[in-house]
Amino acid sequence: MRIVDLRNREYQTNEELIKLIKRSEMEIEQYETAVKDIIKNVKEKGDEALIDYTELFDKVKLSSPEELVITFDELEKAYDQLDDDTKWALEVALERVKSFHEAQIERSYLLEEEGMLLGQKVIPMERVGLYVPGGKAAYPSTVIMNAAPAKVAGVKEMVMCSPNPNKYTLAAAFLCGVDTVYRIGGAQAIAAMAYGTETVKKVDKIVGPGNIFVALAKKNVYGIVDIDSIAGPSEILVIADETANPEWVAADLLSQAEHDELAASILVTTSEDLAIDVKNILYNVLLKDFEREEIARKSLDNYGHIFIVDDLDTACEVSNFIAPEHLEIITKSPFDLLEKIKHAGAIFLGEYSTEPLGDYILGPNHVLPTGRSARFSSPLGVYDFIKRSSIIYVSREGFDRVEKYARQIATAEGLYAHRLSVEVRKRSS
Ligand SMILES: NC(=O)c1ccc[n+]([C@@H]2O[C@H](COP(=O)([O-])OP(=O)(O)OC[C@H]3O[C@@H](n4cnc5c(N)ncnc54)[C@H](O)[C@@H]3O)[C@@H](O)[C@H]2O)c1
Ligand SMILES: N[C@H](CO)Cc1c[nH]c[nH+]1
């Protein structure tokens, strides 16, 4: 495999590539230390720590723990304040996301065998925590992406945390029927939902995306609660050939760069001309007079890459290695590459399937694994909000069919009380 970037550096191996794309261990360690400290403080000081962090990071001064909670009236008022077009757009999005996720519903089942009924009962989670980011932008769309699959799964209670949420985020929470909303963000919100405080309810599972502090905090509380995936700073990788429109590709790369200085936007192309055009358009046209220039420029300078490869097979190999959150394939025959893609949070095929449509309105979830975790994680879905219990019924007849095998295996394991449980029943015949 031969990979050349725009500065004519050559990468021979995946290891060289990973060094380039990975945030340095030292960088991550700094964030880890800060996050662990925040979690410890919230565990020890509860609401007091939440009030302090909210002032420090979100510049919101609260005079009492009650103010951490946003009342139902505030949510309703926020919704009423929206103009009709925005209300309608959010409603259409909610309906589309819900109906896409309905296909993920998993049913309980019972298998009947001679003398036995064996099955699985699907049970929705009782209380889940939704994280909705709010530092560098507001994310009403993420309220929908979190809440819609939870509702479809039948979750009883939804708790939501977001730093300094604006009227759009609050209106979306109202529309989605979120039960309790707290104005708390970052690692402190994750710690509060995992451990509970005097005011914040402890949940069974925390889902939703966020910046590096949120993503690392979720990783840290995993085990105390369940989490969905590591859905951290956004990523996009575009595989494109000479048929791609450079302006469209550049716009799509910028769409994720504007989320966060730590976002990653990568183009892998077989066309050197396209590579040069995309770079020029990005830096000499789109970034000029761009409202979110500061964030996007830092992201592109540090984590933006353009790789030129010999063929589309190599492009797929690079993409599989990076395992991006979003993969766009803008080539002459995008479906031809689909079977070669092994790791990606969401795969967008063809030039009109632009990533931002997926962020807002199509239906598939936009809460997606990042940082190469698409190798083992999936998009947020109904399956994240359910758990399963096995159901077991055995009659005397069923018992007689299998008891000797159980006794045999119990003997092999040296677990005599296990064997006894079977023997006492056998003797009763
Ligand atoms: N992967 C996905 O599915 C997905 C979806 C949507 C958004 N995102 C990502 O979510 C993120 C949103 O980030 P954001 O910053 O706008 O909002 P955010 O809510 O995730 O983070 C804001 C919080 O970060 C904390 N914070 C900021 N600076 C800190 C510091 N120096 N020390 C400790 N804590 C600090 C504060 O508590 C603040 O409330 C972006 O990275 C975006 O790319 C990812
Ligand atoms: N692209 C983000 C996921 O990485 C989701 C989002 C919400 N709003 C805009 N974009």
Ligand SMILES: [Zn+2]
């Ligand atoms: Zn986005």
